[in-house]
Amino acid sequence: MSSYPKPINQLIESLSYLPGIGPKTAERLAFYIITMSGNKVDHLITALQNAKNKVFNCSVCNNLTDRDPCLICQDERRESGLICVVQDPKDVIAIEKVRDFQGRYHVLQGVISPMEGIGPDDLNMKELLERINSENIKEILIATDPTVEGEATAMYLTKLVKPMGVKVTRLAYGLPMGGDLEYADEMTLQQAFEGRKEM
Numbered sequence: 001m002s003s004y005p006k007p008i009n010q011l012i013e014s015l016s017y018l019p020g021i022g023p024k025t026a027e028r029l030a031f032y033i034i035t036m037s038g039n040k041v042d043h044l045i046t047a048l049q050n051a052k053n054k055v056f057n058c059s060v061c062n063n064l065t066d067r068d069p070c071l072i073c074q075d076e077r078r079e080s081g082l083i084c085v086v087q088d089p090k091d092v093i094a095i096e097k098v099r100d101f102q103g104r105y106h107v108l109q110g111v112i113s114p115m116e117g118i119g120p121d122d123l124n125m126k127e128l129l130e131r132i133n134s135e136n137i138k139e140i141l142i143a144t145d146p147t148v149e150g151e152a153t154a155m156y157l158t159k160l161v162k163p164m165g166v167k168v169t170r171l172a173y174g175l176p177m178g179g180d181l182e183y184a185d186e187m188t189l190q191q192a193f194e195g196r197k198e199m
């Protein structure tokens with residue numbers, strides 16, 4: 001690699017910061033990029049900067065957005081008393097594709113994981129409790145992944161939320177245990193919503 005001009009080495013190094021991109025792939029991408037037209041490279045640079053600088057977390061639900069509150073939180077047609085709790089913004093996209101869910105969301109930004117040192121205080125749980133108090137919430141649908149951590153987080157949330165007089169339900173997983181919600185097919189996800197169980 002040391003025989004390449006310095007700008008190419010820098011590009012290869014930057015690309016290798018990305019997950020799943022090993023040195024060989026980084027090298028191939030770097031050489032592809034230098035053959036791209038100036039316009040396309042400018043477009044790529046602008047897209048990277050915009051995604052980084054203009055996307056932030058919704059102040060209400062924590063989903064990724066470029067306006068605050070996000071479009072889902074702003075949508076008056078949505079059921080206001082129902083919140084679906086997910087661990088990741090990508091789960092919101094997966095559920096929205098099914099189009100059956102009419103409530104709003106709350107993104108925890110992770111799950112409780114003692115192994116990784118993530119406790120309840122590291123997640124957006126306090127914000128969820130505040131919403132339950134201020135938004136007249138009637139049902140919390142917990143849609144964390146069917147993993148050990150996802151289940152533990154669902155149990156923890158249930159213990160917190162139930163005493164507040166709110167109905168707590170959990171997705172009925174035809175989803176495989178250990179699976180990831182964002183990769184579930186639409187039919188499986190639709191059935192999981194229809195068959196949700198009270199905790």
Ligand SMILES: [Zn+2]
Nearest residue numbers: 058061070073
């Ligand atoms: Zn929002």
